[in-house]
Amino acid sequence: MAPLLRLLAGVAALLLAAGVSPASASSSAVDLGVNWGSQCTHQLDPSEVVRMLKANGIMKVKLFDADPWPVGALLDSGIEVMLGIPNDMLEAMSSYGNAEDWVAENATSYGDRLKLRYVAVGNEPFLKSYNGSFMETTVPALKNIQKALDEAGIGDTVKATVPLNADVYVGDKPSEGKFRPDIDGVMTNMVKFMHDHGAPFVVNIYPFLSLYQSDNFPFEFAFFDGGRSIQDNGGVSYSNVFDANYDTLVSALKKAGVPGLKVIIGEVGWPTDGNKNANPKLARRFYDGLLKKMAKNEGTHLRQGKMDVYLFGLFDEDMKSIAPGNFERH
Structure with missing residues (x-):
């Protein structure tokens, strides 16, 4: 079984502990999706992956390209899909004709068999x-x-977005984002x-990286159960960096003139190897806290309510670059 699915084997119990009824105690009940990467030398058959996803109640998947092999396994599955266009294709997509061709090949060609929601x-x-390479x-x-989605007649249901790292916004406090x-x-x-x-605005938030990048980070x-807090303006208290980071984005969106823009967490997770803080014990602690938070539908101080989240990642990927750190493959 994939490492993340092993960690999520107790999802129903966690949600029940958080007060979700047995009838709705599945990961799909809290808008839980997962990133399905493919940079590994021994890939599982996609049809088996889809079977495991459905068995674990995960009905939303984010892919990093539009490879027909996994996409084919997702046809008629009922799983909601976000298809990716890699960075090295962005220049080509700057031509409308190429964008039109991409949509024809990877979106409309599957008809209703693919539950495509985002590109x-x-x-x-x-x-x-990246030093501005894709600016x-x-x-x-x-x-x-x-x-191209609009012209193809599917723009009302399929939306284009850009997954972004949390480094696109700054702020010493969430309210100053x-x-x-x-x-x-x-x-x-x-x-x-x-x-x-x-x-929607799709953002990747990694509390692990906050810890990894600074020895002084508390x-x-x-974690969501750490008991440590920081104070923002007006006496607002944040008990974890995930909420603080999320609200920093919300403040940035407000300053940009779009205070109500929907936010999706495109990636969030904790590695299980490759660093002193990357191990199954701490990963489970992080996921336990995240899932319980999601089950309560409490949101954050500045954006209350249900969150839309894709966990990262479904598999260890032994072909990924370790430039960010050895944990990247785990």
Whole structure:
């Protein structure tokens, strides 16, 4: 069984403990999705993966490309799908004709058999480490894909978006959140387009990375049960970095003029190997806290209610770059 599915084997019990009724105690009851990556040397048969997803109540999947092999297994499954367009295709998608071809091949060709909900245009294209490589092509690609979806007659139900790393916004406190100064213009343009077309903002939030990147980061603040808190303006208290990070984004969206833009957590998770803090025990602690939080539908201080979340990731991927750290493959 995939590492994440082993950790989620007790999902129903966790949700019951959080007060969710037996009739609804499944991961789909709390909008739980999962990222399905493919950078591994020994891939499971996609039909078996789909069987495991459904057996664990996971009815939403995010893919990083549109490979027909896994997509084919998702046909007629009832699983909601977010298809990805890799960063190295963004320049091509800046041509409307290419965007039109992509939609024809990967969206409309499957008809109603594929429960396509979102197209992820790029993946964290504004990372600081990319040095602006995709700054000129991301928004044109986004707009072309949405236009192609609209022209194909499916734009009302399929929305184009751009999964972004949490480094696109900054703020010492959640209430002070704003988009990074070097990308403020392009981010404001993009979120207003998303708002006008009914698309969500997709963000990847990793409390593990906060801990990994700074020896001074308070360990307990990375978890939902740590008992550590920080104070924001007006006496607001945050007990974990996930909520604080999420609300920093909400503040940034407000400053950009789209305070009500829907937010989806495109990736959140905890590695099980490759670092002193990457192990199954801490991963279980993190997932336990996240799932219980989701089951309560409490949201955050600035955005209360149900959260839409995709866990990362379904499998260990032994072909991934370890430049970010050895944990990246786990």
